[in-house]
Amino acid sequence: MFSLQSSSPFDLLRREMDQVLFDTLRTWPSPTAARSYPALNIWEDEGAIYVEAELPGLKHDQLEVVVLGSELTIKGQLPVQAPEQSAIHRKERPEGHFTRVAHLPAEVDTAKVQAVLKDGVLTITLPKAEAALPRKIAVAAH
Amino acid sequence: MENLELSKQQNAHTESERLRGGSFYRPRVDILESEQELTVLADMPGTSVDNIEIEFENGQLMIQGKVEPRRPSGTCLLQEYGVGNFARTFKVGDHIDIKQIKADYADGVLRLTLPKSEAAKPRKISVQAS
Numbered sequence: 001m002f003s004l005q006s007s008s009p010f011d012l013l014r015r016e017m018d019q020v021l022f023d024t025l026r027t028w029p030s031p032t033a034a035r036s037y038p039a040l041n042i043w044e045d046e047g048a049i050y051v052e053a054e055l056p057g058l059k060h061d062q063l064e065v066v067v068l069g070s071e072l073t074i075k076g077q078l079p080v081q082a083p084e085q086s087a088i089h090r091k092e093r094p095e096g097h098f099t100r101v102a103h104l105p106a107e108v109d110t111a112k113v114q115a116v117l118k119d120g121v122l123t124i125t126l127p128k129a130e131a132a133l134p135r136k137i138a139v140a141a142h
Numbered sequence: 143m144e145n146l147e148l149s150k151q152q153n154a155h156t157e158s159e160r161l162r163g164g165s166f167y168r169p170r171v172d173i174l175e176s177e178q179e180l181t182v183l184a185d186m187p188g189t190s191v192d193n194i195e196i197e198f199e200n201g202q203l204m205i206q207g208k209v210e211p212r213r214p215s216g217t218c219l220l221q222e223y224g225v226g227n228f229a230r231t232f233k234v235g236d237h238i239d240i241k242q243i244k245a246d247y248a249d250g251v252l253r254l255t256l257p258k259s260e261a262a263k264p265r266k267i268s269v270q271a272s
Contacts, residue, residue: 039223045216052212054223056185056250081172086181092170093185105219120187120250121212 037098038074038122046134049104049126056120057093065115065124070107072124075099106132166229169207169252177264180238180256186228187250188212194252196245203243204231205252237262 038053051072055063063076080095081088107129115124169184186194189207197204207228234240234256242257 036222040220041218041222041225042220043213043216044219048216049219050216054185054187054250056187057183059249081174086174086176088172088174090171090173093172093183094170119190119247120185123212 036100037094038100040100040102042102042104044105048128049106049108051102051104051122051124051126053100053122054120055117055122058117058120060117063117063122065113065122067108067110067113067126070104072102072104072126073099074102074122074124108132166206166227167224168230169205169228171230177258179258182232182252182254182256184228184230184252184254185250186247186252188225189228189247189250191247194245194247196243196254198234198240198243201234202231203234203254203256205229205254207252 038055041052043050043052053074055076055078057078058076062078063074066073066075075098077097078093078095081091104126108126109129112127113124115122117123169186171185172181172183174181174183184205186205186207186209188209193208193210195204195206195208197206205228209225209227212225237258238256239259244255246253
């Protein structure tokens with residue numbers, strides 16, 4: 001009906017191999033929970049740490065961001081497709097529960113942490129705690 | 143067209159491919175079929191309605207999403223995925239009513255609805271009692 005591959009022998013073989021790989025990955029116990037999801041990109045400057053993750057399909061009320069000391073936890077629930085009368089031809093997108101814990105390189109000021117989810121991209125800004133900020137020590141002349 | 147599937151995360155640096163001179167990521171998709179239509183859901187985080195292009199040509203449906211670079215200030219401590227444009231091409235059979243294809247984008251997911259042509263929909267034939 002919706003043919004995704006051309007039908008040359010090479011493509012057929014490749015399709016076969018794809019399917020084996022795909023099935024193996026699919027049946028892995030709890031793909032989103034067992035492995036690190038979501039993937040993270042982390043940056044740091046003098047004053048803050050920035051954490052970014054791609055979470056397409058997630059609404060902000062399905063997401064929980066918790067900061068404790070220098071530990072950041074991102075957890076949520078990706079919508080599960082409930083196809084009532086539809087056949088699934090391809091299932092590559094993750095679904096269900098996920099939890100990711102990241103250890104931050106510095107203590108952060110938990111009261112000032114900001115998280116924004118826009119177009120499936122989560123951006124968390126974590127200002128560093130006073131104690132973690134660099135401090136210039138004035139040298140007293142003797 | 144449909145090459146070996148790799149997820150974006152597994153191969154942040156190497157998986158992007160060349161297309162029309164630029165590199166792109168292959169979005170992960172779900173494809174569902176009901177009696178009336180096909181639905182394609184494609185994960186394309188970080189793009190926008192204005193930056194998505196959907197083209198149909200010679201029986202091929204191509205979706206593309208332009209992604210603006212995102213790079214906060216400072217030094218990178220960890221990079222587990224790459225950020226870049228998305229593109230993927232599908233072959234579409236004759237059973238789809240091309241003119242009725244619809245698309246919307248929400249929460250980083252592109253949803254394409256491809257209604258089947260009348261001839262391809264299942265039809266119940268009533269049996270006449272003689």
